Amino acid sequence: MAKLLRLFANLEITTCLDTTTKSITYSSTGKSLLNTKDINDCVNLMINPETFKINSQQLIPCPKDESECNLIQNSQLLLNEIPVELQNLYYGVYPNNQTLYNDVRFIYNKLLNYFPHAIYYPKVKTQISYLIKNFINYNLEFAIRCGGHAYEPASLSSGYILDVKKLPQYIKINKDRKTAKFSSGLKLGYVVEKLAEYSLITPTGENSCVGISGLSLAGGKGNLSRIYGLTCDNIVSVKMINYQGEIIRANANKNNDLLWACKGAGCGNFGVITEIELKVYEDIYCQFETFKWNWNAKHVKEIYSIYQEWILNLPKTISAEFNMTYNNKVANFSIKFIKFDESDFIENNIFKNLHNPTITVCKGYYSKILDCWVNYDLGLNPPFSKIKSSMIFKPINNEAIDLLVNSINFYLKKGYEFQY
């Protein structure tokens, strides 16, 4: 660890801001041993200069001469620190493979700027065991990664990253047990589409690129949560490689306490999960209705106050989600309603008469109308993002509503070009 800190202190990584293009360039103000002159070697990210700072460092103006913007990280120093057993593995991406390395060292949130010594994509379990044994033996810092959609750098490390994406991918459905086993590197889009082929469903989130591992082991909230619980509530068993590099299973009969712990705390804590078994359910009929209003601060406050009282008395077959959105100088707010039965959707009538919403409707069996609810992430990730999530258990007060509404008013006034 001391070694790692010293290395990064030497590099003096700073971030420079080009105020005309609003782009951020990471660069080293210290000596760059790579001495790269090509601006393409820098990582350019669009950023709102007034809101975000990177790694708590002050943004500084970009140097006038682009050649000063050398590649930030010193690959040779990093390579020299890798124990011989972990060097030159064909399933590893090392810092000297600059293009690929600079691509895969990032996750969804490009603000999280880490320089691992290597990123490994094991293809079989024995390779995971090998890596873990060496990480433990050399007391190396490492992180496990699946979909890379953690809000914070939970799947990043300045040491090593073990990514499960390239393990053999499979889904094994057991209709009698009403479960499916998923290999741990799958993304949600694939999971819901495969289950849909069998008219089966399981509670997940909506973003197609979130990893099944991170979602299930952390919680997993989505449209089906009110009827079937979080994804973690539906874990039946897991297979993992533990800190000794051994394969272990946890289910109702074996290592039951470990299974319990994995349901919410399994992210990177007890081992590398290689398989997750989840309960699956027969498809159900559902109705999505979205009511959308143009931005009007008074209307948002009025409708939000009514909404948060209204949701308290809903049956479990109805879910709702209130959104306030700012997108490149345009703001609006909306409520997404979901009802899981075929009777007329009348429970939300109260909102139909409030300030003339634009209403869109989508109905059908849940697994057959994926386009209505799956957010197909086309890889057009925002170049940076900051997401925070917290649970609230009571209606929020007027002061808190004002805070939310005023934040959007503020962006509208400033005319920022970003999404909120």
Ligand SMILES: Cc1cc2nc3c(=O)[nH]c(=O)nc-3n(C[C@H](O)[C@H](O)[C@H](O)COP(=O)(O)OP(=O)(O)OC[C@H]3O[C@@H](n4cnc5c(N)ncnc54)[C@H](O)[C@@H]3O)c2cc1C
């Ligand atoms: C755009 C976006 C939309 C989202 N939508 C939703 C949503 O609708 N519902 C919801 O509940 N959440 C949602 N999330 C949050 C997301 O589900 C969690 O952040 C989740 O943990 C991400 O999992 P991942 O595998 O993609 O991420 P990663 O960053 O790869 O991993 C997240 C955590 O899981 C650990 N981990 C990953 N794989 C393994 C493994 N095989 N073994 C052990 N530990 C492992 C990592 O070490 C890390 O701690 C969203 C996030 C984003 C960015």
